[in-house]
Amino acid sequence: MPIGLAYHAGFSIVAALWWGAVMSFAWPHHLEALAEEQEEPISTQRP
Amino acid sequence: MTPLIIIVCYLGLLLALGIISSRSFRGTSKDYFVASHSIGPFLLLMSVFGTTMTAFALVGSTGKAFERGIGVYGLMASISGLVHAAVFFLIGIRLWVYGKKYGFVTQIQFFRARFDSQRIGYVLFPILAMLVVPYLLIGIIGAGKTVLPVTAGAFPDLFPNAATPQWAGGIPVWLTGLVICGVVMTYVFLGGSRGAAWANTFQTIVFMVMGLVAFVFIANSLGGLTNASKVAIQINDQGEVVQPYRWDTANNQLVVNDPPKVVGRIIEGESDTAGSYSPRPLLSRQVTTVELENVNKKTGEVKTFTREYGMSTWMFLTYLFIPLSVGMFPHLFQHWLTAKSARAFKLTVFAHPLCILIVWVPCVLIGIWATGILPPLDPTKVSGVLGQMVARLVSSPILSGFLIAGILAAIMSSLDSQFLCLGTMFTNDIVIHKLGSGKLSDRQVILIARGFVVGIVTLTYLLSLVAPQNVFDLAVWCFSGFGALFPLVFAAVFWKRVTKAGAYACISAATLSWFYFFAKSGFGSELILGPGIMPVAVCFLISTAALIIVSLLTRPPSEETIKKFFPDKAS
Numbered sequence: 001m002p003i004g005l006a007y008h009a010g011f012s013i014v015a016a017l018w019w020g021a022v023m024s025f026a027w028p029h030h031l032e033a034l035a036e037e038q039e040e041p042i043s044t045q046r047p
Numbered sequence: 048m049t050p051l052i053i054i055v056c057y058l059g060l061l062l063a064l065g066i067i068s069s070r071s072f073r074g075t076s077k078d079y080f081v082a083s084h085s086i087g088p089f090l091l092l093m094s095v096f097g098t099t100m101t102a103f104a105l106v107g108s109t110g111k112a113f114e115r116g117i118g119v120y121g122l123m124a125s126i127s128g129l130v131h132a133a134v135f136f137l138i139g140i141r142l143w144v145y146g147k148k149y150g151f152v153t154q155i156q157f158f159r160a161r162f163d164s165q166r167i168g169y170v171l172f173p174i175l176a177m178l179v180v181p182y183l184l185i186g187i188i189g190a191g192k193t194v195l196p197v198t199a200g201a202f203p204d205l206f207p208n209a210a211t212p213q214w215a216g217g218i219p220v221w222l223t224g225l226v227i228c229g230v231v232m233t234y235v236f237l238g239g240s241r242g243a244a245w246a247n248t249f250q251t252i253v254f255m256v257m258g259l260v261a262f263v264f265i266a267n268s269l270g271g272l273t274n275a276s277k278v279a280i281q282i283n284d285q286g287e288v289v290q291p292y293r294w295d296t297a298n299n300q301l302v303v304n305d306p307p308k309v310v311g312r313i314i315e316g317e318s319d320t321a322g323s324y325s326p327r328p329l330l331s332r333q334v335t336t337v338e339l340e341n342v343n344k345k346t347g348e349v350k351t352f353t354r355e356y357g358m359s360t361w362m363f364l365t366y367l368f369i370p371l372s373v374g375m376f377p378h379l380f381q382h383w384l385t386a387k388s389a390r391a392f393k394l395t396v397f398a399h400p401l402c403i404l405i406v407w408v409p410c411v412l413i414g415i416w417a418t419g420i421l422p423p424l425d426p427t428k429v430s431g432v433l434g435q436m437v438a439r440l441v442s443s444p445i446l447s448g449f450l451i452a453g454i455l456a457a458i459m460s461s462l463d464s465q466f467l468c469l470g471t472m473f474t475n476d477i478v479i480h481k482l483g484s485g486k487l488s489d490r491q492v493i494l495i496a497r498g499f500v501v502g503i504v505t506l507t508y509l510l511s512l513v514a515p516q517n518v519f520d521l522a523v524w525c526f527s528g529f530g531a532l533f534p535l536v537f538a539a540v541f542w543k544r545v546t547k548a549g550a551y552a553c554i555s556a557a558t559l560s561w562f563y564f565f566a567k568s569g570f571g572s573e574l575i576l577g578p579g580i581m582p583v584a585v586c587f588l589i590s591t592a593a594l595i596i597v598s599l600l601t602r603p604p605s606e607e608t609i610k611k612f613f614p615d616k617a618s
Binding site for chain 1: 117118120121124125128129132133136140141143144147148149150151160272276279328330331332388389390393396397398399400401403404408411412415611614615
């Protein structure tokens with residue numbers, strides 16, 4: 001494989017690992033908790 | 048005829064899958080629009096990946112690598128892998144949470160609630176629809192153009208095709224478009240978003256596997272990966288562009304060109320010292336302009352044209368704004384909302400860059416190898432590079448059939464989501480919003496949504512019959528429009544201070560600046576500004592500036608709105 005393409009393929013792998021690490025360390029638990037609360041549909045109807 | 052049989056079988060399988068998925072339909076509008084938030088990690092990954100990848104992932108990536116070299120992977124695939132995953136994590140999860148908590152099924156419902164403005168929906172709806180429809184046309188026309196050449200000769204009496212005699216007897220573009228629209232409409236009509244998610248999963252697996260299969264067959268024909276890597280076009284010490292190998296069609300083998308065949312020469316690019324060049328493959332991102340020659344074998348006529356290999360640093364950097372468009376895709380918003388839980392996003396965020404790698408690396412390599420095997424092709428013919436490589440190096444009608452099925456799979460996995468999303472938006476953001484949901488039963492809502500899906504498919508199909516056939520150039524413009532609107536969604540989920548007036552200013556600035564450049568391009572041609580800047584970068588900066596300045600000058604949103612969309616982390 002050409003070295004330039006191998007570099008970019010490696011970049012894709014690093015991107016996956018990076019986001020995997022970000023999800024491990026910075027998962028939005030507070031938002032997850034919000035989603036588990038009771039649903040409160042907001043009407044976006046015309047008043 | 049063999050490829051046609053495989054394509055028909057594939058479409059039949061897809062229809063069967065649509066019918067089976069409809070048996071899981073729970074009969075509620077929430078199930079029809081967002082699958083009752085029941086889609087797990089794997090189906091979410093496949094449906095989101097299938098939706099963001101179009102036929103361009105297979106056909107376009109090979110053609111672009113043939114035209115510009117390996118930089119295409121960095122330009123489109125590396126950046127997309129990083130940015131798409133970022134958007135899914137930073138924006139997708141938040142929108143899923145708000146959608147589940149507050150009952151949104153469309154992007155416009157979210158913006159109406161977030162900016163406390165009913166009118167913003169009427170402003171956004173035509174803009175989003177205007178950007179999605181050309182994207183649909185690209186798919187329908189693309190499918191027709193893919194099937195026509197491989198079925199040439201199958202029905203000479205039925206389809207004589209006087210306009211393009213080389214493809215006489217092939218399935219015409221209008222008929223393929225009709226069949227594709229019919230199949231997609233059937234499974235979307237029956238199964239709604241669950242049907243689309245199931246079909247997308249199946250189709251994504253098909254196009255990923257088919258890309259790999261084509262790669263393995265082509266690499267084997269060229270004598271394995273190591274040997275294949277030597278065949279790409281090169282520059283010799285005199286600045287000439289040469290092909291060191293050729294494909295011997297009679298004996299189906301690769302042979303050395305001795306001396307290497309000259310197909311062009313450098314007219315602008317870096318030489319190592321004044322006027323001298325070190326021999327190297329013409330693959331890198333370094334910008335090199337060459338003049339190429341294409342000899343017509345029948346007439347002997349020599350046609351010359353210039354081609355710029357590589358890409359400038361400005362183009363490379365400003366292309367970053369194109370993948371941001373996924374944050375504003377209304378059809379992707381709907382897919383996000385089908386997720387069973389926030390944790391279902393984890394696999395999508397992690398594996399999306401890897402899926403891009405699996406599809407793009409083989410296709411880019413095939414494109415690079417093709418530079419040494421095929422004659423220099425002018426830009427209008429590069430989309431046929433993958434098909435030509437399969438035809439020359441593999442010459443198997445079965446593989447051709449499967450490859451075409453893979454390309455159709457990539458096209459249809461985007462079409463279904465877009466049709467469903469337009470139907471959902473029409474139903475919820477226009478009809479129900481006007482009438483009031485209390486006046487309609489759930490069954491009536493589904494009926495209206497299905498009616499709109501049929502209407503939109505019919506209208507889009509009819510438009511595809513009269514649309515210019517070079518509509519492919521519009522793809523980057525669609526992405527640019529969505530990319531220019533990205534600051535709106537980003538501010539909506541991260542900036543408490545963004546105001547209704549700021550949102551209107553952002554939408555107006557993005558739309559006007561986009562239209563200015565679109566008109567300047569001659570309504571759809573490629574437009575590069577100055578040293579290689581993509582217009583989307585300028586539109587993005589203008590819309591961001593408008594959003595920030597106007598928001599800071601106007602009254603902040605109410606405390607009630609802030610509390611809804613920015614929950615306290617400690618609570």
